[in-house]
Amino acid sequence: MRFLYEKKAREFYCFLVFVCVLQAGIMAVGGILQIQGIRRTLVEHEKRAVSYLLEENVSPAVVVTAWSHAEVTEEGENLLKQIGHTTESQGYLLVLVREASVLPIILSVCGAVVFTVVLLVGAGIFLQKREELYEHAERIVSGYEGGEFEGHLPEGKTGALYHLFGKVEQLALSLRAKCDAEGRAKDFLKNMISDISHQLKTPLAALEMYMEILSEEPGDAETVKEFTRKSVQSLERMEQLIQSLLKMARLDTGNIVFEKRKDYVSELTAQAIEEFLERADKEGKQIITEGDPEEMIFCDLDWTREAVANLVKNALDHTGAGGTIRISWKRSPAMLRLTVEDNGCGIALKDIHHIFKRFYRSSSSKDRQGAGLGLPLAKAIIEGQGGTLSVYSRYGEGTAFQIAFLNHL
Numbered sequence: 126m127r128f129l130y131e132k133k134a135r136e137f138y139c140f141l142v143f144v145c146v147l148q149a150g151i152m153a154v155g156g157i158l159q160i161q162g163i164r165r166t167l168v169e170h171e172k173r174a175v176s177y178l179l180e181e182n183v184s185p186a187v188v189v190t191a192w193s194h195a196e197v198t199e200e201g202e203n204l205l206k207q208i209g210h211t212t213e214s215q216g217y218l219l220v221l222v223r224e225a226s227v228l229p230i231i232l233s234v235c236g237a238v239v240f241t242v243v244l245l246v247g248a249g250i251f252l253q254k255r256e257e258l259y260e261h262a263e264r265i266v267s268g269y270e271g272g273e274f275e276g277h278l279p280e281g282k283t284g285a286l287y288h289l290f291g292k293v294e295q296l297a298l299s300l301r302a303k304c305d306a307e308g309r310a311k312d313f314l315k316n317m318i319s320d321i322s323h324q325l326k327t328p329l330a331a332l333e334m335y336m337e338i339l340s341e342e343p344g345d346a347e348t349v350k351e352f353t354r355k356s357v358q359s360l361e362r363m364e365q366l367i368q369s370l371l372k373m374a375r376l377d378t379g380n381i382v383f384e385k386r387k388d389y390v391s392e393l394t395a396q397a398i399e400e401f402l403e404r405a406d407k408e409g410k411q412i413i414t415e416g417d418p419e420e421m422i423f424c425d426l427d428w429t430r431e432a433v434a435n436l437v438k439n440a441l442d443h444t445g446a447g448g449t450i451r452i453s454w455k456r457s458p459a460m461l462r463l464t465v466e467d468n469g470c471g472i473a474l475k476d477i478h479h480i481f482k483r484f485y486r487s488s489s490s491k492d493r494q495g496a497g498l499g500l501p502l503a504k505a506i507i508e509g510q511g512g513t514l515s516v517y518s519r520y521g522e523g524t525a526f527q528i529a530f531l532n533h534l
Contacts, residue, residue: 140247148240262290269297272304332359369498373483376505383425383510390454390463391418393426397433398452401441409446412437416454422461424510424530432506432514435499436465436526443524444469460532466525472518480516 171192178188258279265276274297278290335352342348375381394414405412422429433452440450444467454463472480483501507514507528518524 136251140251141244144240144244144247147243151240258286262293266293269293269300274301329359329363332356332363335359366498369502373498373502373505376502376509381428381509383428385423385425385510387421387423388426389418390416390420390422390461393422393424393430394433394452394454394463396426397430398437400434401437405441405450408441410441410444410448410450412450412452414452417456420454420456420461422454422463422530424512428506429510429528432503432528433463433465435503436528439499439526440465440467440469440524443467443471456532458532460529463528464525465528466523468523471520471522471524472516473520477516477518481514 175188175192178191179185262278265278268274268276278294279287280290280294335356338352339349339356391414394416398412398414402412437450437452444450448468451466452464453466454461456462481500481504483498503526504514510530512528512530515527515529516524517527
């Protein structure tokens with residue numbers, strides 16, 4: 126009886142029960158009328174018999190006694206046989222049935238016709254509605270196949286059919302998520318190609334110009350030396366740009382699995398600033414580290430080092446001669462905080478909400494080299510490990526970037 130779990134099936138089943146009860150009622154009424162008809166026929170026969178006997182001057186007492194007489198004599202049985210009134214006499218019975226059953230038979234036939242018509246009409250309506258439901262479901266599923274997910278299959282009811290609709294809806298959700306992911310992947314690839322081509326235009330144009338100058342001045346040693354150096358710088362810039370874009374692409378698509386382990390924070394910061402110490406010394410800037418040398422951090426050392434290095438580079442880019450870049454760390458009961466702070470030019474209020482966008486260059490960075498990928502890459506690395514990267518800045522006074530990791534030690 127599992128089909129009764131479905132509302133439409135229950136309604137159709139109740140309809141069939143109702144029609145069957147209706148037919149039984151009609152047949153019962155017909156049977157009662159038939160019995161009453163036979164009774165009336167028998168009474169009419171008795172009336173005619175009594176009337177005839179009275180007309181023949183038979184005493185009423187004798188008539189009453191005859192009708193209440195219970196014994197059967199041989200003479201009486203022989204007389205009835207002579208006139209054809211016996212249990213084997215079909216003529217007598219057919220006359221009795223014909224007289225008593227005409228109306229009940231007509232009523233039974235009409236009831237059967239009504240029953241058949243009602244059953245066929247009800248079944249037709251049910252099947253028509255079910256066919257419409259199937260056609261509606263077919264249109265929705267065809268839309269899913271074509272990538273249109275605005276429509277939805279009927280839901281919220283019980284039964285095997287609606288359970289199937291629910292499974293199809295779940296499959297459609299999975300298909301939609303897959304289509305969305307493919308769409309995002311295509312958009313990402315399109316944007317990535319556009320970004321790479323756009324960002325490479327400047328260094329490629331510069332490199333082309335340098336090559337032309339070198340070809341025109343092959344005998345000028347100073348010119349060759351100068352534009353060879355500039356060519357190398359352009360190539361390095363192109364390599365750095367492509368590497369950063371590829372790293373961003375890998376982070377965005379989830380192709381990087383961070384290998385977290387416990388390491389000393391002092392070792393992390395020492396590796397991050399190592400490549401900038403010579404630059405800081407040439408530019409008259411100072412890099413200072415502060416914190417417990419025994420403090421540990423739970424992270425992917427290589428990727429986190431790159432994120433911190435990007436923050437240090439950004440601080441050097443925006444700090445003038447005599448400036449200080451301070452890297453400090455401190456653990457609280459909930460998390461470890463690592464801060465990269467400088468006393469440089471700071472970030473304007475209009476720029477601070479955009480600095481983590483790709484290729485965004487603030488008003489204070491227009492005259493500096495860079496593609497605007499360092500900060501977005503650092504943020505993606507930190508957040509990819511479950512941490513946070515926030516910024517605090519006062520324009521003209523300095524900026525502080527803070528990395529926070531929850532305690533896992």
